[in-house]
Amino acid sequence: MSQLGALLEGKLQILRHTLAGLRRESRLKLAFIALSVALLWLATFAAAWGAFRFLDRFGHELLGTRDLSLSEVLLPRLLSAFALVLLVMLLFSNALLAFSTLYRTRETAYLATLPLPVRTLFLARLAEVVFLASWASAFLGSPVLLAYGLVRRAPPGFYLAAVAGYLPFVLIPAAGGAVLAMVLARVLPRLPRAAILAGAAALLTGFAFAFHQQLTAAQRETGLEVAPLVELAARAENPFLPSQWFAAAVVEASQGATADATFHLLLLVANAAFAVWVASEAAALLLFPGLSALASGRRPRRRPTGRAWALGRLFRVVPGPARWLSLKDVTVFLRDPAQWSQFAIFFGVLALYVATMRTSSPKFDQAFWRSFITLLNTVASLLVLATLTTRFFFPLVSLEGRRFWIVGLAPVPRRLVVLQKFALAVAICSPLTVGLVALSSWRLGLPPAPFAVAVGTVLVSGVALSGLAVGLGSLYPDFTAEEPARVVSGMGGTLTFLASLAYVILVAAAETVALRCLRHDLAPSWLLVAALAAVVLLAALATSLPLRLGIRQLERAEF
Amino acid sequence: MIRTEELTKVFGTKVAVQGLNLEVGRGEFFCFLGPNGAGKTTTIKLLTGLLRPTSGRALIGGFDIVGEPLAAKRLLGYVPDQPFLYERLTGRELLRLVAGLYAMDGAGLADRIAETLATFEVEDVADELVGDLSHGMRQKLSFAATFLHEPQVVVVDEPWVGLDPRSIRRVRTYLKERTRQGLTVFMSTHTLSIVEEVADRVGVIHRGRLLVTGTVPEITRLASRPGSLEDVFLELTRDEP
Numbered sequence: 017m018s019q020l021g022a023l024l025e026g027k028l029q030i031l032r033h034t035l036a037g038l039r040r041e042s043r044l045k046l047a048f049i050a051l052s053v054a055l056l057w058l059a060t061f062a063a064a065w066g067a068f069r070f071l072d073r074f075g076h077e078l079l080g081t082r083d084l085s086l087s088e089v090l091l092p093r094l095l096s097a098f099a100l101v102l103l104v105m106l107l108f109s110n111a112l113l114a115f116s117t118l119y120r121t122r123e124t125a126y127l128a129t130l131p132l133p134v135r136t137l138f139l140a141r142l143a144e145v146v147f148l149a150s151w152a153s154a155f156l157g158s159p160v161l162l163a164y165g166l167v168r169r170a171p172p173g174f175y176l177a178a179v180a181g182y183l184p185f186v187l188i189p190a191a192g193g194a195v196l197a198m199v200l201a202r203v204l205p206r207l208p209r210a211a212i213l214a215g216a217a218a219l220l221t222g223f224a225f226a227f228h229q230q231l232t233a234a235q236r237e238t239g240l241e242v243a244p245l246v247e248l249a250a251r252a253e254n255p256f257l258p259s260q261w262f263a264a265a266v267v268e269a270s271q272g273a274t275a276d277a278t279f280h281l282l283l284l285v286a287n288a289a290f291a292v293w294v295a296s297e298a299a300a301l302l303l304f305p306g307l308s309a310l311a312s313g314r315r316p317r318r319r320p321t322g323r324a325w326a327l328g329r330l331f332r333v334v335p336g337p338a339r340w341l342s343l344k345d346v347t348v349f350l351r352d353p354a355q356w357s358q359f360a361i362f363f364g365v366l367a368l369y370v371a372t373m374r375t376s377s378p379k380f381d382q383a384f385w386r387s388f389i390t391l392l393n394t395v396a397s398l399l400v401l402a403t404l405t406t407r408f409f410f411p412l413v414s415l416e417g418r419r420f421w422i423v424g425l426a427p428v429p430r431r432l433v434v435l436q437k438f439a440l441a442v443a444i445c446s447p448l449t450v451g452l453v454a455l456s457s458w459r460l461g462l463p464p465a466p467f468a469v470a471v472g473t474v475l476v477s478g479v480a481l482s483g484l485a486v487g488l489g490s491l492y493p494d495f496t497a498e499e500p501a502r503v504v505s506g507m508g509g510t511l512t513f514l515a516s517l518a519y520v521i522l523v524a525a526a527e528t529v530a531l532r533c534l535r536h537d538l539a540p541s542w543l544l545v546a547a548l549a550a551v552v553l554l555a556a557l558a559t560s561l562p563l564r565l566g567i568r569q570l571e572r573a574e575f
Numbered sequence: 576m577i578r579t580e581e582l583t584k585v586f587g588t589k590v591a592v593q594g595l596n597l598e599v600g601r602g603e604f605f606c607f608l609g610p611n612g613a614g615k616t617t618t619i620k621l622l623t624g625l626l627r628p629t630s631g632r633a634l635i636g637g638f639d640i641v642g643e644p645l646a647a648k649r650l651l652g653y654v655p656d657q658p659f660l661y662e663r664l665t666g667r668e669l670l671r672l673v674a675g676l677y678a679m680d681g682a683g684l685a686d687r688i689a690e691t692l693a694t695f696e697v698e699d700v701a702d703e704l705v706g707d708l709s710h711g712m713r714q715k716l717s718f719a720a721t722f723l724h725e726p727q728v729v730v731v732d733e734p735w736v737g738l739d740p741r742s743i744r745r746v747r748t749y750l751k752e753r754t755r756q757g758l759t760v761f762m763s764t765h766t767l768s769i770v771e772e773v774a775d776r777v778g779v780i781h782r783g784r785l786l787v788t789g790t791v792p793e794i795t796r797l798a799s800r801p802g803s804l805e806d807v808f809l810e811l812t813r814d815e816p
Contacts, residue, residue, distance in 0.1 A: 421623070422673065
């Protein structure tokens, strides 16, 4: 067996042991996760099928003939746009994962001591990165492609092309992301901190400006007319983009154009092979120097004692040991670029959305559209909040695991550790999300009642989603994990995200009813009161139940 | 200061510690010996409350570590074998965190932290991130974190890993001096030469059962032939073929 084969075989064995370890998990937990995963897949399929079917019918009705319809043009372009979004997301997630896998794990350091060619080491680690970065897009992309195939009545070749094209398609951003991570790891340690911060700020400002320009132009062009929308979607159909090769392959396969589909599939395969070769050559040049540079950069890292914990002033209001635990959590977070940069991206995206949202259109004078946009704003904020609490606050208790001899040995009740992390999550998330929703609602010119409903929903949901994340993080901790991202990618993290998603769906349903009541001036009615009570009740339940169970679990936990 | 009563811990079908009855007095330096997998670390984790006993109980200063954990933990300090610390805090910040957890505050705290850092010779690296420190430095820092709140009982699990000979001597001397001032030390180690030097009493555990306790001379007399502590240890813990 080759060295690469031996490494991959080892990884497969670990995967097999992990799957076998599921037998030790609670059956209730497994059943809940399995059911939630199935429901999420089905919901994605239903949403995609409904959307494609609506567009298909709409296209036919507009031009009145099955042979020539708008959907023939619009649907393939939407698929291209979908693939392009996926490509960009995969590029960033692969870059982040490649950085942590190549430079932040002890495994790479161990492998580097073995007589392995650097290319072999890199390819073994890249395989892991590809798997971790791409399984979610396969899971959520498959129902979308299935829905497309069913709506377009595609032949079996379509499904074959989708499966065959997926691996080379994800390999290209994986290779690109890995090269990006290796270049940054090699270059950044050489630069002064001020230059890095200035560069990052310039990059972000430039991106925000370009995005704003594009969006404003698109808003100007499109209005709510259909033809410019088709034109806008065509911007994703760039023949030099791998996303377009993938989209073209599946669209052509759906039309029975086998030769064209095969050409695009081969184009994908050839470019994927080339990208992986380029990345492995780059690894030969950059990987070990980068490891060395990161290990030796900026040491010793001294901090002036007097200012060592300047943040402490912010936490003066927090009493007792909770103050020092909070201070520690925030300090550790701020000193981990992988953590705060992702946090900044989450809120950056949300802020960008609020900054660029449409606030002026003749249609917005209608109460329906205002309610609709308000609901979309709230749901978008809650989804970001759910992602945020799962990603950043779910792992907090787990991360105490190996250091529990410090916190666990101190005369501090274990329940305080859980409640402190919950309070910290609420204190950080709520002001940001409530502020953004209040700002967007104000820009929409909402009357006081819907304004209060939108802001109130996000306020109680900030508490609820924090309770869910911290509570389930205590109930299903992974005390062996060192990296927060790895804690989240486990069963407990998946469960938390799905539970948060279910909460958002239920709250959105209740808010829809509340906004509808307000639109029809039915307030105060029993339906409005019931909808608002449902929001509060859901939030109370989502907060108290996981926290109670989590505290009980941590109080019984052994280390 | 330390008492265990029929302390037992079972993991699934494996009995890790069985019916342990032990008493360690104030100011006593007690060394806990045993081969790998004998139950030393499990006993230590039971004493510190990191594991819950299947039956029996452990008392620190008269307080049950399960029933009255906060009172017991105020008296207790623990130095683990693997010094997992918060890598993105500096040493000084780590000690400030520990002080906060033990509700230590007031004007003298900064001096107390500086003094503890100096005692364990880590003052020069106190403002560097823990993640940048060597294993030995981290071990010294974990000693500093343990002794910051002036514990009355200290449980130490194989503390010598990663320490240089000078630091080993310094820590050893420090622990011994502190026992003269009333500190109780419960130490698990494989370094028998140090045990011979510092232990007031020794306990040997094998397959979860406490085989024997006594002073070093008492233990060495148990051997079929006169020999060192190492000879006796090997004889006591030998598995019959």
